[in-house]
Each structure stands twice: as structure tokens, then as C-alpha cells.
Amino acid sequence: MVENAPTTTSAQQEKFIKRKVAIGRFSNETQYAKGIFYDKENDPMGKQALDILSAKLAASNKFLLLERSNMDQLMQECQKNGSGNLSSIGADYLIIGSITQYGRKSTGKSSVFSNTKTQTVEAAVSIRLVDVSNGLIIYSDEAKGEAEVTSKTTMGLGGEAGYDATLSDKAISEAIGQLVNNIISKCSDGQWKTFFLSYDNEAVLIAGGKSQNVAKGDVFDVMTKGKSVKNPQTGVLIQLPGKKVGSVTVLDTGGDTPETEYSFVQVSPDAKIDTQNLSNYLIVENKK
Numbered sequence: 001m002v003e004n005a006p007t008t009t010s011a012q013q014e015k016f017i018k019r020k021v022a023i024g025r026f027s028n029e030t031q032y033a034k035g036i037f038y039d040k041e042n043d044p045m046g047k048q049a050l051d052i053l054s055a056k057l058a059a060s061n062k063f064l065l066l067e068r069s070n071m072d073q074l075m076q077e078c079q080k081n082g083s084g085n086l087s088s089i090g091a092d093y094l095i096i097g098s099i100t101q102y103g104r105k106s107t108g109k110s111s112v113f114s115n116t117k118t119q120t121v122e123a124a125v126s127i128r129l130v131d132v133s134n135g136l137i138i139y140s141d142e143a144k145g146e147a148e149v150t151s152k153t154t155m156g157l158g159g160e161a162g163y164d165a166t167l168s169d170k171a172i173s174e175a176i177g178q179l180v181n182n183i184i185s186k187c188s189d190g191q192w193k194t195f196f197l198s199y200d201n202e203a204v205l206i207a208g209g210k211s212q213n214v215a216k217g218d219v220f221d222v223m224t225k226g227k228s229v230k231n232p233q234t235g236v237l238i239q240l241p242g243k244k245v246g247s248v249t250v251l252d253t254g255g256d257t258p259e260t261e262y263s264f265v266q267v268s269p270d271a272k273i274d275t276q277n278l279s280n281y282l283i284v285e286n287k288k
Contacts, residue, residue, distance in 0.1 A: 017192040017285055018212045020258060021057060022066040022091035022132075026050035030102040045168070049099055049125065052173050056180045062188060064211055064258045066091050090259055093187055094130040099123060099172065100142065120148040121167040125175040129186055133193065134228075134239050139186045145174030192285040194220075196278040197262055206283050209253035209261030218250040222271055223282045246271020248283060 028045040057063050101124035108117040122144065129139040147170035192212075197205040208214050226240035248265035255261030267273065273281065 015213065015218075016062065016188070017208075017214060018062060018064050019093060019187045019192060020066055020091040020212070021063045021093045021095060021187065023050055023053060024094050024096045026053065026097040027099070028102075029098045029100050045099055045102070045172075048169065049097060049172050049176065052169070053095070053097060053176050053180070056173075056176060057183070060180075060184050062184060066258065091132050092192070094132050095183070096128045096130065097176075098126050100126045101144070102168075102171075104167070116150060116152045118148055118150045119167060120146065121171040122146050123168070123171040123175050125172060125179065127176075127179045127183065129183055131190070134237065136237070136239075138190070139182060141179055141182065143175045143178035145171045145176070145178070147171040147174065194283045196281060196283065199273070199275045199278055204248070204265050204267055205262045206248065206265055207262060209255050209263050211258045211261060214250060214253060214263055216250055216252060219286065220248050220250075220265075220283045221286050222246040222248060222267070222273065223284050225280055225282055242282065245273060245281070 026046045026049045028043045028049075030045075054065055058065060101122070103123075104119070104121045106117060106119050108115060123146075124142060124144045126142040127140070128137050130136065131138050147167045149167060194207045197207055199205075206220075221244050223244055224242040226242040228237045228239055230237050247268045248271075249268075251264045251266055253261065253263045
């Protein structure tokens with residue numbers, strides 16, 4: 001008698017805390033569809049690319065996508081302050097994208113009895129992934145996509161195809177699809193982190209809750225923020241690792257939306273925390 005192999009239940013699978021991701025903007029850097037009355041705030045190609053990227057990220061079930069209609073204003077404010085900290089965005093990661101190349105062409109072949117017409121669209125998409133906590137670009141890449149359709153007529157029979165508008169979707173989607181897996185990998189490999197919201201005798205609260213898959217019984221490390229040092233060769237700020245000073249255990253969660261969710265936690269007895277300077281600490285996922 002052969003015994004059935006043990007099956008892995010959902011409870012046995014590795015727990016994953018969903019990351020909050022905001023798509024800052026998706027601009028059209030090409031000259032396509034930019035006439036006299038072009039409005040960069042309502043660019044159809046940029047919106048088309050943003051919708052495709054949002055759909056692909058949502059399908060992975062690893063992210064909470066945040067709508068940020070005032071993103072440009074938030075980013076300008078951060079630049080004005082001279083700070084790389086984009087924490088006012090309220091996300092873990094920020095994605096900035098652009099369509100850098102777009103073209104379409106038609107080619108055909110004619111013979112005595114038949115005509116063949118091929119429509120081709122090519123698009124190139126560039127993506128930058130920014131870690132909101134320190135303002136550093138952790139992933140940057142460009143990919144190209146292509147889509148085509150062929151129509152044929154024989155002895156006057158067959159379709160005389162006009163321009164196929166769906167080719168634009170397909171070409172941009174193919175380009176974005178080549179980048180999405182790397183985006184997912186970069187976001188998933190990094191430690192999920194959050195912050196203290198409140199710390200007093202009544203309750204200790206941290207940001208994040210149910211929609212991110214945070215649940216009762218979860219344990220997270222409390223770390224001091226590491227020192228930032230500047231690389232003299234590149235001018236880039238490097239965040240050094242902090243020191244573990246304790247842990248917290250989730251007691252319950254609350255909040256109505258991903259932006260307002262929070263968790264009640266119990267701090268470990270050995271924790272050494274300066275409650276007057278809560279901004280000096282991070283609550284991080286233990287991935288060991």
C-alpha cells in the first residue's frame with residue numbers, strides 16, 4: 001500500500017506581508033499623439049501604460065496599490081525640503097514609469113491573386129523603483145515590446161483591415177510584462193517595515209493591518225534606524241543597518257482603509273525604547 005504524500009496547507013505556506021506600492025506617474029516621452037492641444041495631465045498613452053502596470057501588479061496578489069492623485073505635489077514638496085525621504089507618500093515603494101519609444105508601421109506583399117498587409121507596433125518602457133524610506137532607486141530598467149497583426153485578401157476576398165488600436169495595448173503590455181517580475185522580486189526580497197504610531201500606557205500602535213496580511217500573533221523586530229553615510233565617489237547616501245532593541249507581538253488590528261490601518265502590539269520586556277523619539281525606530285519583518 002502506497003501512502004499519500006503529505007500536502008502543504010495554506011497555514012503551512014510562508015506568510016507574506018503585502019507591500020504598499022504607489023505608482024507616481026507614467027509619462028509619454030515620445031512625440032506620438034502630441035498635437036497642438038496635447039494635455040500632459042490627461043495623456044491617453046501614459047494612462048494606458050499605468051492601467052496595464054496596475055493590473056499586472058494587482059494580479060500578483062503581493063501588493064496594495066495606492067492611488068495618489070497629488071503625487072507630483074508630494075514629490076515637489078520633498079525636493080523643496082531637500083530630503084530623500086518620501087514618507088508622506090504613505091507607501092513602501094514608489095514606481096515611476098515612462099514610454100520612451102513608440103512606433104507603428106505597415107508592410108505588405110502583393111501578387112497577382114493576393115495581397116498581404118502586416119501592421120506592427122513597437123514600444124519601449126522604462127521603469128524606476130524607489131524605496132520610499134530612503135529615496136534610493138533600487139531597480140531601474142527598460143524593456144521593449146512588439147505586437148503585429150496580418151490580414152490577407154485573395155482574389156478580392158478577405159478583410160481590408162484598418163489600423164488595429166489593440167496593438168498599442170499589446171506592445172506596451174509585453175514591454176511592461178518583462179519588467180514586472182523583477183519589480184515583484186525586488187519588493188519581495190526586501191524586509192517589510194513600518195513605524196510606531198503611538199506608545200503610551202493605554203496602547204502601543206504600529207502602522208499596517210489586515211489588508212497587508214498582518215494578523216494577531218505576528219512577531220516583528222524593533223530596530224534602530226541605521227546611520228546614513230555618503231559614498232564620496234557617487235554622492236549616494238547609504239543606509240547602514242540598525243541594531244535590534246526588542247520585538248513586538250500583534251494583539252489585534254484596526255482601521256478602515258490601507259492608509260488608516262494600524263495594529264495593537266505588545267512590546268517585549270527586554271526592549272529598550274526611547275518613547276520620546278519614536279521616529280528613531282523601525283518595525284521590521286524577521287525573514288530568517
